[in-house]
Amino acid sequence: MLRGFRNFLVKELKVLARDPKILLGMIIVPLVIFPAMGAIMGYAVQTAQERGVKATLIVVNNDGGNWSRSFIDFLKGLNAMGVGFNLTVHVKENVEPLTGEKVLELLSKYNAAQIVEIPEGFSENITAHFSNPQIKARLRFYGALRGASVFENVDSSVVDAVINQFNRAVAPDVLFSEKATVIKGEIKYGVDPSTVSGLLTSQSIALPVTTLIVLMLAVQVAATSVAMEKEEKTFETLLTLPIDRLAILWGKLSSSIIIAAVGSLAFMAGYNYMLGSITAGIPKDLKLDLAALGLAPSTFGYLLLGLSLFVTLLSALALAVIASAFAEDVRSAQSFVGYIYPLVFIPLLTLMYLDINALPLALRLVLYAIPFSHPAIVSKAVIMGDHWTAIYGIIYVSAFTVVVMYAASRLFATEKILTAKLKFKGLKRKEKAAKAS
Amino acid sequence: MALAVEVSNVVKVFGGVRALDGLSFTVKPGEIYGLIGPNGAGKTTALRIISTLLLPTEGTVEVFGLNVVEEAEKVREIISYLPEEAGVYRYLSGWEYLEFMGRFSAKNLDEVRAMVREAAEISGLGERLKDKTKTYSKGMKRRLLVARALMVKPKLAILDEPTSGLDVIHSYHVREIIRRYVKEHGVTVLLSSHNMLEVEHICDRVALINKGRLVAEGSPQELKEKYGCTNLEEVFARVVKLA
Numbered sequence: 185m186l187r188g189f190r191n192f193l194v195k196e197l198k199v200l201a202r203d204p205k206i207l208l209g210m211i212i213v214p215l216v217i218f219p220a221m222g223a224i225m226g227y228a229v230q231t232a233q234e235r236g237v238k239a240t241l242i243v244v245n246n247d248g249g250n251w252s253r254s255f256i257d258f259l260k261g262l263n264a265m266g267v268g269f270n271l272t273v274h275v276k277e278n279v280e281p282l283t284g285e286k287v288l289e290l291l292s293k294y295n296a297a298q299i300v301e302i303p304e305g306f307s308e309n310i311t312a313h314f315s316n317p318q319i320k321a322r323l324r325f326y327g328a329l330r331g332a333s334v335f336e337n338v339d340s341s342v343v344d345a346v347i348n349q350f351n352r353a354v355a356p357d358v359l360f361s362e363k364a365t366v367i368k369g370e371i372k373y374g375v376d377p378s379t380v381s382g383l384l385t386s387q388s389i390a391l392p393v394t395t396l397i398v399l400m401l402a403v404q405v406a407a408t409s410v411a412m413e414k415e416e417k418t419f420e421t422l423l424t425l426p427i428d429r430l431a432i433l434w435g436k437l438s439s440s441i442i443i444a445a446v447g448s449l450a451f452m453a454g455y456n457y458m459l460g461s462i463t464a465g466i467p468k469d470l471k472l473d474l475a476a477l478g479l480a481p482s483t484f485g486y487l488l489l490g491l492s493l494f495v496t497l498l499s500a501l502a503l504a505v506i507a508s509a510f511a512e513d514v515r516s517a518q519s520f521v522g523y524i525y526p527l528v529f530i531p532l533l534t535l536m537y538l539d540i541n542a543l544p545l546a547l548r549l550v551l552y553a554i555p556f557s558h559p560a561i562v563s564k565a566v567i568m569g570d571h572w573t574a575i576y577g578i579i580y581v582s583a584f585t586v587v588v589m590y591a592a593s594r595l596f597a598t599e600k601i602l603t604a605k606l607k608f609k610g611l612k613r614k615e616k617a618a619k620a621s
Numbered sequence: 622m623a624l625a626v627e628v629s630n631v632v633k634v635f636g637g638v639r640a641l642d643g644l645s646f647t648v649k650p651g652e653i654y655g656l657i658g659p660n661g662a663g664k665t666t667a668l669r670i671i672s673t674l675l676l677p678t679e680g681t682v683e684v685f686g687l688n689v690v691e692e693a694e695k696v697r698e699i700i701s702y703l704p705e706e707a708g709v710y711r712y713l714s715g716w717e718y719l720e721f722m723g724r725f726s727a728k729n730l731d732e733v734r735a736m737v738r739e740a741a742e743i744s745g746l747g748e749r750l751k752d753k754t755k756t757y758s759k760g761m762k763r764r765l766l767v768a769r770a771l772m773v774k775p776k777l778a779i780l781d782e783p784t785s786g787l788d789v790i791h792s793y794h795v796r797e798i799i800r801r802y803v804k805e806h807g808v809t810v811l812l813s814s815h816n817m818l819e820v821e822h823i824c825d826r827v828a829l830i831n832k833g834r835l836v837a838e839g840s841p842q843e844l845k846e847k848y849g850c851t852n853l854e855e856v857f858a859r860v861v862k863l864a
Binding site for chain 2: 188191194195198199202203416417418420421423424425426427598599602603
């Protein structure tokens with residue numbers, strides 16, 4: 185181990201962990217903000233459920249009995265009842281068998297998000313319910329995955345509200361719903377589209393957002409750590425101690441990684457709580473294996489994703505440490521890393537919404553060249569089972585990191601770490617203005 | 622026996638500025654040697670080169686026979702440097718700071734503890750060592766830093782303005798400690814100071830530097846006699862004017 189590394193690392197962790205800016209920004213804020221957001225959004229969903237929402241329902245009547253007609257009339261009359269429904273109802277008689285293809289065709293035709301199927305035996309079961317309350321009538325509810333928007337969950341909750349209203353009007357618990365989701369053209373029974381949509385949201389949004397926040401926080405921590413040593417005049421003393429200069433560099437990088445990891449855990453805890461609050465209405469007993477449904481990475485894919493995140497984090501930290509080594513103080517260091525931020529958030533936000541393969545070649549090459557794009561590229565690639573894109577990405581980012589680390593270690597080995605100074609035009613102007621005043 | 626410090630024709634150029642312009646002087650083991658000179662004379666640059674922080678553009682510097690460029694790591698094992706504007710980690714307590722610094726030089730935990738106890742005595746901070754250093758006054762921080770520099774009992778202590786920011790009582794206390802350390806532990810001290818009274822009282826020999834060059838050298842008594850002055854302040858003013 186590098187001489188003095190452990191001692192230095194322990195000091196770094198103590199100093200970072202006791203800094204209220206870090207404690208507040210990286211741990212307290214995510215733990216408070218996300219649950220608060222979750223509570224607000226959960227309330228919004230609940231209110232939407234209570235009020236009813238504007239929705240287009242396609243009713244496929246495969247029963248044809250009296251109760252099925254009564255149910256359709258009930259649906260059509262809901263808007264006029266003044267209980268907050270604003271439904272547009274389209275009725276299709278006898279669509280059997282209702283295949284995945286047919287569901288998609290109907291949804292697309294009427295630009296709707298859900299289909300309610302009244303299966304054969306519906307009327308018979310309702311009639312039987314009055315003599316034997318154990319017998320219940322079933323409605324089938326179909327949704328299709330067409331996006332991962334959080335607010336699609338609200339739409340699919342309409343059917344629950346409709347059933348509640350019907351049960352209230354006819355008899356308690358006479359109706360229950362069975363939910364199904366069309367995934368890749370196949371109907372998956374027992375899979376609530378809201379649940380899948382919620383889980384997909386966490387896959388496609390949580391990862392880039394988490395990466396973005398963790399990278400930015402880690403860069404901030406690393407950048408200020410060297411600059412703070414300079415600003416607080418502790419750096420000169422440090423460089424004359426019998427400690428390996430690389431131990432200082434590694435100590436700073438390691439402590440930043442540890443603090444960033446703790447921060448990201450806090451972030452994930454807060455974020456999960458938020459998702460939990462939003463999808464609180466979804467039955468807990470429904471276990472979904474997204475990997476089996478072809479909507480999540482395999483174990484090897486997750487491993488590659490983790491590796492990609494780690495090397496990207498390391499490359500960002502190394503860049504930040506170099507940047508801060510050139511800064512005279514914390515303010516200059518923060519200004520300098522401000523130039524790194526667009527390289528972090530533009531590719532990640534772009535890749536959240538766009539598929540890299542659909543972009544023009546030049547833009548694609550630019551995104552591949554930016555190391556911080558890779559976690560988002562890898563996250564999509566591993567879901568598609570494209571492990572080679574992930575592996576090439578990891579190799580590229582690792583090579584980039586090695587080059588940056590080499591530059592950082594060279595910098596730490598010379599007097600430039602003490603004498604290197606970069607001032608920025610904006611700062612210079614401010615300083616001049618301050619002096620003039 | 623090797624000289625404690627041997628500075629030979631050292632030149633240091635920053636951009637187009639010659640901060641040191643052929644500086645040469647030697648410090649004997651067990652001596653308290655003072656560098657004095659006006660602001661910008663090159664005192665701090667000289668101390669930084671001897672401390673392995675900066676590289677000389679030309680010339681050589683040896684500390685106890687070790688070249689500060691080629692054997693920088695070995696030099697760092699036998700020196701202790703106190704910069705003029707040194708700071709402490711604000712989120713560590715004084716005690717933690719001393720322990721952190723001690724661990725780099727000590728061979729085991731007992732040695733660290735002994736060093737910290739020694740530093741506690743030197744600094745005179747007592748119970749306040751348990752508090753975070755962000756609550757310390759400037760003087761308290763300086764006492765902590767001086768204690769840190771001396772607690773490791775270096776072969777060469779390089780102290781840039783050791784009593785900067787201290788009041789009269791604490792300055793006196795620090796000077797006494799430095800003197801005691803030289804006597805008891807055979808520590809060699811190279812210091813710079815603007816306080817002529819301090820230099821006159823504490824230093825065995827003094828070098829006057831101006832514009833990166835040595836302009837006068839000798840014991841305070843020799844210098845006073847040579848320039849016909851009653852104190853070192855007058856010597857300083859005269860030499861700088863002549864230069």
